[in-house]
Amino acid sequence: MNIVVILAPFSLALALIGLAAFWWTLRNDQYEDPQGDASRILIEDPEDRPL
Structure with a gap:
């Protein structure tokens, strides 16, 4: 009980x-901005990719 x-x-x-x-x-x-966050996932910009 303690x-x-x-x-x-x-x-x-x-x-x-x-x-x-x-x-x-x-x-x-x-x-x-949930719609903006969802659409930024789909952007295929090579500058945004990690090295």
Whole structure:
């Protein structure tokens, strides 16, 4: 039963960290241009390829 006392707050803290990270990505416009990102994958420009 002692393990529940340790794991319950730990799991809540981990969930809050994940929620804070998701909220940060929303506030910093990480999801602003999904169509542009999808179309840039298909560009075959030799200058954009790694060496």
